[in-house]
Amino acid sequence: MNMTLIESTLEGDRLSLARLLTQVENDSSEGRLALAKLFRHTGQAHLIGVTGAPGTGKSSLVNQLALHYRKTDARKVAIIAVDPSSPFTGGAVLGDRVRMRDLSGDDGVFIRSMATRGSVGGLAQTTASFTTLFDAAGYGIIIIETVGAGQSEVDIARLAHTTIVVEAPGLGDEIQAIKAGILEIADVLVINKADRPGVENTERALRSTLELAHPTPRVHRHHGQAMTVDATAAAEAIWIPPINKTVATDGTGIPDLAASIAKHAEHLRLSGDWEARDRARLGSELEAAIQVELMNRFRADVPLSRFEDAVEKVVRRNLSPREAAKILLNGSGA
Amino acid sequence: MNMTLIESTLEGDRLSLARLLTQVENDSSEGRLALAKLFRHTGQAHLIGVTGAPGTGKSSLVNQLALHYRKTDARKVAIIAVDPSSPFTGGAVLGDRVRMRDLSGDDGVFIRSMATRGSVGGLAQTTASFTTLFDAAGYGIIIIETVGAGQSEVDIARLAHTTIVVEAPGLGDEIQAIKAGILEIADVLVINKADRPGVENTERALRSTLELAHPTPRVHRHHGQAMTVDATAAAEAIWIPPINKTVATDGTGIPDLAASIAKHAEHLRLSGDWEARDRARLGSELEAAIQVELMNRFRADVPLSRFEDAVEKVVRRNLSPREAAKILLNGSGA
Numbered sequence: 001m002n003m004t005l006i007e008s009t010l011e012g013d014r015l016s017l018a019r020l021l022t023q024v025e026n027d028s029s030e031g032r033l034a035l036a037k038l039f040r041h042t043g044q045a046h047l048i049g050v051t052g053a054p055g056t057g058k059s060s061l062v063n064q065l066a067l068h069y070r071k072t073d074a075r076k077v078a079i080i081a082v083d084p085s086s087p088f089t090g091g092a093v094l095g096d097r098v099r100m101r102d103l104s105g106d107d108g109v110f111i112r113s114m115a116t117r118g119s120v121g122g123l124a125q126t127t128a129s130f131t132t133l134f135d136a137a138g139y140g141i142i143i144i145e146t147v148g149a150g151q152s153e154v155d156i157a158r159l160a161h162t163t164i165v166v167e168a169p170g171l172g173d174e175i176q177a178i179k180a181g182i183l184e185i186a187d188v189l190v191i192n193k194a195d196r197p198g199v200e201n202t203e204r205a206l207r208s209t210l211e212l213a214h215p216t217p218r219v220h221r222h223h224g225q226a227m228t229v230d231a232t233a234a235a236e237a238i239w240i241p242p243i244n245k246t247v248a249t250d251g252t253g254i255p256d257l258a259a260s261i262a263k264h265a266e267h268l269r270l271s272g273d274w275e276a277r278d279r280a281r282l283g284s285e286l287e288a289a290i291q292v293e294l295m296n297r298f299r300a301d302v303p304l305s306r307f308e309d310a311v312e313k314v315v316r317r318n319l320s321p322r323e324a325a326k327i328l329l330n331g332s333g334a
Numbered sequence: 335m336n337m338t339l340i341e342s343t344l345e346g347d348r349l350s351l352a353r354l355l356t357q358v359e360n361d362s363s364e365g366r367l368a369l370a371k372l373f374r375h376t377g378q379a380h381l382i383g384v385t386g387a388p389g390t391g392k393s394s395l396v397n398q399l400a401l402h403y404r405k406t407d408a409r410k411v412a413i414i415a416v417d418p419s420s421p422f423t424g425g426a427v428l429g430d431r432v433r434m435r436d437l438s439g440d441d442g443v444f445i446r447s448m449a450t451r452g453s454v455g456g457l458a459q460t461t462a463s464f465t466t467l468f469d470a471a472g473y474g475i476i477i478i479e480t481v482g483a484g485q486s487e488v489d490i491a492r493l494a495h496t497t498i499v500v501e502a503p504g505l506g507d508e509i510q511a512i513k514a515g516i517l518e519i520a521d522v523l524v525i526n527k528a529d530r531p532g533v534e535n536t537e538r539a540l541r542s543t544l545e546l547a548h549p550t551p552r553v554h555r556h557h558g559q560a561m562t563v564d565a566t567a568a569a570e571a572i573w574i575p576p577i578n579k580t581v582a583t584d585g586t587g588i589p590d591l592a593a594s595i596a597k598h599a600e601h602l603r604l605s606g607d608w609e610a611r612d613r614a615r616l617g618s619e620l621e622a623a624i625q626v627e628l629m630n631r632f633r634a635d636v637p638l639s640r641f642e643d644a645v646e647k648v649v650r651r652n653l654s655p656r657e658a659a660k661i662l663l664n665g666s667g668a
Contacts, residue, residue: 032656039654132654275649282648282655286641289659294628297663307620314616315609320373320466321616322366325623329631 005030006037009137014107017137021112024129035129038136043278045078045135046265049159050145052166057192060248061166061257062145066109068254075140080130081113082123082146110139125292128159128285159281161274162264164188164257167206169198183209186241188260194245194253206243239267302328339364340371343471348441351471355446358463369463372470377612379412379469380599383493384479386500391526394582395500395591396479400443402588409474414464415447416457416480444473459626462493462619493615495608496598498591500524501540503532517543520575522594528579528587540577573601636662 008016023031050065052058059081066077103109114126127144134142144160165186183189183206191202242260246253268274310324319327342350357365384399386392393415400411437443448460461478468476478494499520517523517540525536576594580587602608644658653661 036654036657039657040651043651279645279649283645285655286645286648286658289655290632290662291625291629293656293659293663294632295625298624298628311613311617311620314620315613317374317377320370321619321623322627323370323373324620325627328624329627 006034009034009038009133010041012138014110017110017133020133021130024133025114025126031129035132039132042132042135044138045131045140045142046162047131047160047281048141048143048261049163050143050166051147051163052168052190052192053147056166056168057248058145058166061190061192061246061254062143063103064246064248064251064254065257066103066143068251068258069141070106070108072255072258073141076108076110076138077141077143078134078139079109079111080127080134080142080144081111082127082144110134124159125288128281128288159284161268161277162187162261164190164261166190166192167202168193169196169202187239187264188257189241189243190257191243191245192248195247199245203243203245210241210243239264239271298329340368343368343372343467344375346472348444351444351467354467355464358467359448359460365463369466373466376466376469378472379465379474379476380496381465381494381615382475382477382595383497384477384500385481385497386502386524386526387481390500390502391582392479392500395524395526395580395588396477397437398580398582398585398588399592400437400477402585402592403475404440404442406589406592407475410442410444410472411475411477412468412473413443413445414461414468414476414478415445416461416478444468458493459622462615462622493618495602495611496521496595498522498524498595500526501536502527503530503536521573521598522591523575523577524591525577525579526582529581533579537577537579544575544577573598573605632663 005016005020009020020031020034024035025031050058050062062079062081066079069075069077103111112130114123114130131142131144163185165183165188167190169191189206189210191199191206193199242263244253244257244260246257248254265274268277306328310319310328313319314321314324339350339354343354354365354368358369359365384392384396396413396415400413403409403411437445446464448457448464465476465478497519499517499522501524503525523540523544525533525540527533576597578587578591578594580591582588599608602611640662644653644662647653648655648658
């Protein structure tokens, strides 16, 4: 039965894919088996992370980008929306509905939200697993959208081949400060809502921050004479994040953004960074899998009562958490 | 030498405490020893988490709250600012400077930022360790301030005894959606910048969300007759987050906020939730310590070359991350 789900997912059946996504989200044994079987069919997709502070309009931007790809590109597009808001208020579900309206009727687009309020590690792992499923199911472009105001969401976005950071004019000082941290992971910058006042200020601020982050000496001064460095060689070795201006609500600037993304993919291929990023991402996934497996083994080995005794000793301040951990793992009777 | 640092920290020496904070942040062996020694001196502090979206003015609010406590309360106040922005642009350092201006010259206040761009787990663990140091050093009030737009920051804030969620009027729809998730963890709600237009709308929206989240039937209908439930008994059992309005820039509403926090602490003590929250927090810390210890043992046991071979097999899609993890842990030669 499950083999059928796996096979039909590989053949592009949407319903089977939807079922596997749910099984994987629930971390069922069927889901885990499917991930193991499907993993060897991955490695084709371009993973694009899109992150930005609340209010930058990144969801609209992702929708427009998906529409653009569907018009100009043969590849299927998957969107994974990592939404830290609650299932209780239905934030993610509402988001899906709005999106469905724009992108409905196109079998080449698949949108999946995660509204799980689980641990951060859980979100990252589910994102990785969803990526595996979509990649195996033949989605050549996988857009991972996160709210980029928290470390966890940034961590998730940075696992992509191409990370897009979305800004908007006039979002206030505190957001600017957060942005500075996120800027470092940007491969492509977008100023969305570029029809609003203040866009020049935002662009100027981004450029000056970028210059600090990527101090590429285009001109060397030597013995008082300016010497121009070979621009072509520099472009191959170093990627300077371009700044794209868009108005997602009417589609302005979306083709240019897609061109920047394509250029970045080409840069990754030429420089060898594509494989390096894949390796880093899969290394992280392996490490996370080791952690999960170690904790599973720990839970199977150590009775819950021993763990609870240890918590009790920590609560009474007889042992520090680290001391209690060592005693539990040494099996010397906590 | 290190014993002296530990002893002088216990006696309230700020310089020793500052050094230990740095050692703990660097995860040095001295830092780990100090945490183990100091842990038994903890358990006195009231941990207050303050979280909110960018632009709500929570840093000013935390400053004002600290000033208020110092005027009206004998306890010393520590502020841990968990700042996801980059050390590169110095966001956290700048924040510290602004704060130092307001709170300088008071030996009863200690402010420490974390601008580490490490893993999320790292941030949470360092926050927990800082809390241990401040608690042992006699800081009776420890305020943990996080940017509450990400899951990780929410996770950090919810480890406190009292979690305060800060809102502000007119922050836009997307922020409202995120807020909904954060609302569930709020013990006390604050509408800061309450002198701005739109405060009534914000309050109305918060109240209706709260009613969904805390559907407390104050009136039972039975056989067509309204029966009033004993309000006093209900108040003891169930905590309904109060909504406080503040203008942090001029201190309006701060005494009322402090009163709400004190009332929540009293509720926790009476209901037994204080100990329950301590137990949950320390249980999480123990689990995190077990994970760290298991990974340390794994790294000591498995040569790096074997790990890298496994990554290579995953990159070539010969093994899925989970399969590779199992092989590595079974020691059957990856």
